Amino acid sequence: MLILECPYCGVKAEETELSPGYEAHLKRYGPGASDDEFESYMFARKNPKGVHFERWRHVYGCGKWFLAARCTATLEVFGTYPAQTSAPPPDLIEAIKAKRPGWEGYK
Amino acid sequence: MSELITPISALGNARYDGFAAIREIGPTGMITLRCKQDVAALPGALQACMGLGLPEKRRILTEGQRSIGWMGPDELLLILPYAEVAAMIAALTEALKGEHVLVVDVSDARAMFRIEGERATEVLAKLCPVDLSNLAPGELRRTRAAQVAAALWQDEAGFTLVGFRSVAGYLMGLLTHSAMPGSELFPA
Numbered sequence: 001m002l003i004l005e006c007p008y009c010g011v012k013a014e015e016t017e018l019s020p021g022y023e024a025h026l027k028r029y030g031p032g033a034s035d036d037e038f039e040s041y042m043f044a045r046k047n048p049k050g051v052h053f054e055r056w057r058h059v060y061g062c063g064k065w066f067l068a069a070r071c072t073a074t075l076e077v078f079g080t081y082p083a084q085t086s087a088p089p090p091d092l093i094e095a096i097k098a099k100r101p102g103w104e105g106y107k
Numbered sequence: 108m109s110e111l112i113t114p115i116s117a118l119g120n121a122r123y124d125g126f127a128a129i130r131e132i133g134p135t136g137m138i139t140l141r142c143k144q145d146v147a148a149l150p151g152a153l154q155a156c157m158g159l160g161l162p163e164k165r166r167i168l169t170e171g172q173r174s175i176g177w178m179g180p181d182e183l184l185l186i187l188p189y190a191e192v193a194a195m196i197a198a199l200t201e202a203l204k205g206e207h208v209l210v211v212d213v214s215d216a217r218a219m220f221r222i223e224g225e226r227a228t229e230v231l232a233k234l235c236p237v238d239l240s241n242l243a244p245g246e247l248r249r250t251r252a253a254q255v256a257a258a259l260w261q262d263e264a265g266f267t268l269v270g271f272r273s274v275a276g277y278l279m280g281l282l283t284h285s286a287m288p289g290s291e292l293f294p295a
């Protein structure tokens with residue numbers, strides 16, 4: 001069972017109170033973008049075994065979207081943070097690096 | 108010319124007495140106030156109109172028949188007598204004039220239940236993925252009751268649960284079934 005703390009209301013929400021939004025920090029390229037850029041936005045997903053950044057919505061709660069970093073293999077949750085950002089908070093990245101020295105980064 | 112229609116609650120105040128008492132209550136006045144909570148005029152407007160301040164995160168403040176509940180970072184639930192809703196909406200709209208807010212009467216879009224008795228917690232523990240024993244005093248918890256959204260809070264006598272009126276029958280069914288004698292979680 002996955003428990004994620006909603007960064008807006010502080011509820012430690014159990015997975016069934018949430019709705020998944022899949023991979024976080026995807027960049028949507030603007031008008032004039034190349035086919036490759038659009039393809040990467042539309043189709044390319046990391047699907048890692050290990051550290052993963054995801055979007056989640058606190059659907060049976062405050063209704064807000066937030067972002068979470070967790071391990072897809074162990075379900076360890078590294079942290080959650082508000083969605084109004086294009087990159088994970090630096091302290092969260094440091095914490096993950098300390099726990100997973102071999103981690104290649106979120107990009 | 109508008110007519111005065113007698114309001115009726117979702118289930119005509121249905122009740123069930125199992126190992127806890129389930130009552131559908133109301134009609135109750137409910138207003139949704141969507142507003143960023145750092146709007147400077149908000150606490151004063153609430154105090155002047157409702158006689159209550161801005162609740163802390165995930166808390167509900169109650170004074171007599173009025174309550175203000177924190178539903179989210181930009182959403183409050185105002186509870187008051189049904190007959191006072193129209194005047195309250197007018198007063199709040201005036202008090203928050205010029206601010207980016209939404210004040211909406213949701214009284215007839217919601218259903219409200221009371222779950223009372225020593226074992227009231229056990230009725231809800233079967234339906235909601237919430238650690239009810241760690242609910243803080245005055246905490247308003249939004250969650251799900253089986254398959255539908257709900258908000259609940261506790262007082263000395265039991266719990267109040269609010270859900271959508273369109274699923275009031277489903278909620279009453281859940282609560283009734285969960286309170287059936289013999290289905291207690293912790294038999295005496």
Ligand SMILES: [Zn+2]
Pocket residue numbers: 006007008009010011058061062063064
């Ligand atoms: Zn939340």
